[in-house]
Amino acid sequence: MESLMRNAFLFLSKNRTANRTAKKYGLRFGAKRFVAGEQISEAITAVRELNDRGIVVTLDHLGEFISTTDEAVESMKYCIRTLDEIASSGVKANLSLKLTQLGLDISRALCLSNMRSILEAASRYDNFVRIDMEDYAHNEASIDLFCQLREEFGSTIGLVIQAYLYKSEEDIAMLHRYRPNLRLVKGAYKEPPEVAFPKKEDVDTNYIRIIEQHLTNGDYAAIATHDDNIINSVKTFVKKNNIPLSQFEFQMLYGIRTQAQQQLADEGYTMRVYVPYGDDWYGYFMRRLAERPANVGFVLKSMFKS
Numbered sequence: 001m002e003s004l005m006r007n008a009f010l011f012l013s014k015n016r017t018a019n020r021t022a023k024k025y026g027l028r029f030g031a032k033r034f035v036a037g038e039q040i041s042e043a044i045t046a047v048r049e050l051n052d053r054g055i056v057v058t059l060d061h062l063g064e065f066i067s068t069t070d071e072a073v074e075s076m077k078y079c080i081r082t083l084d085e086i087a088s089s090g091v092k093a094n095l096s097l098k099l100t101q102l103g104l105d106i107s108r109a110l111c112l113s114n115m116r117s118i119l120e121a122a123s124r125y126d127n128f129v130r131i132d133m134e135d136y137a138h139n140e141a142s143i144d145l146f147c148q149l150r151e152e153f154g155s156t157i158g159l160v161i162q163a164y165l166y167k168s169e170e171d172i173a174m175l176h177r178y179r180p181n182l183r184l185v186k187g188a189y190k191e192p193p194e195v196a197f198p199k200k201e202d203v204d205t206n207y208i209r210i211i212e213q214h215l216t217n218g219d220y221a222a223i224a225t226h227d228d229n230i231i232n233s234v235k236t237f238v239k240k241n242n243i244p245l246s247q248f249e250f251q252m253l254y255g256i257r258t259q260a261q262q263q264l265a266d267e268g269y270t271m272r273v274y275v276p277y278g279d280d281w282y283g284y285f286m287r288r289l290a291e292r293p294a295n296v297g298f299v300l301k302s303m304f305k306s
């Protein structure tokens, strides 16, 4: 039943009509639990509240399904505006973005040009931009673009690697030459068994394997998970191998396991929360429901409230 619901939500996450309708009606159906707001001002307020509790942030101006050059350029401007607002408000936050939001499906040249504009702004502010990893169809192109931009912009840019893909261990070995700052995650999309581990326990085992591989390489890791088993295994590994606290951080999503977020921050670990904002919240929200169909309870409650 759970896997049926998971597949249904992942299917819905790609539905363009539902996405358009969701945009029209604004943050509804419990999405407010996972999305800080539609406006940048609401996002900055959420960041400030987290910063006050010792938690840093990565801000994401939500966007997917874009299909025109104008939309990609508009999205690039939103990313720069987010960096501007972070700088002017003085909050502790960097930026996460998706390459399809910047035109990857239209042309590589357009996406590259948008990324360069964003990275120039980030470099000016001495800030950092991370490319989220999307579905497998965009994996190679994302890695290629990252490598090119890493040569141009150095440590201003980071990438995400997904533990559910068989190829990730090899990717990390290849990327080591760039000394990359990688966010390591389990993976949020629906992928076929030809490219990804179908069983959760295999994903978990590979997750621990690639975390240890990347930390042993001496490279910076953002370990993005809500899973206590993984978090505890990282804590034990870093202690045993004298990995300094400055070489890694934990990350979680806005609205998920907020007490655990606070506890890790209080224990002295860098805790960064991924805070999404904007009106294009639909696909992001559906993926969160897919991860935990129990969240549907919140959706039903909020439907009856409104």
Ligand SMILES: Cc1cc2nc3c(=O)[nH]c(=O)nc-3n(C[C@H](O)[C@H](O)[C@H](O)COP(=O)(O)OP(=O)(O)OC[C@H]3O[C@@H](n4cnc5c(N)ncnc54)[C@H](O)[C@@H]3O)c2cc1C
Pocket (backbone or CB within 6 Å): 131, 132, 133, 134, 160, 162, 185, 186, 187, 188, 189, 224, 225, 226, 227, 228, 251, 252, 253, 256, 257, 273, 274, 287, 288, 289, 291, 292, 295
């Ligand atoms: C900061 C951050 C950035 C991410 N970036 C990407 C990315 O770029 N690309 C990508 O493919 N994936 C990304 N993900 C998603 C990731 O791949 C997983 O889908 C997601 O984190 C769930 O896996 P988990 O590691 O938390 O473990 P799971 O085994 O899925 O969950 C462990 C426990 O966490 C809790 N939990 C997990 N998800 C939820 C939820 N939605 N609601 C409530 N409780 C929950 C539950 O208690 C669950 O038992 C990101 C995740 C985080 C935290």
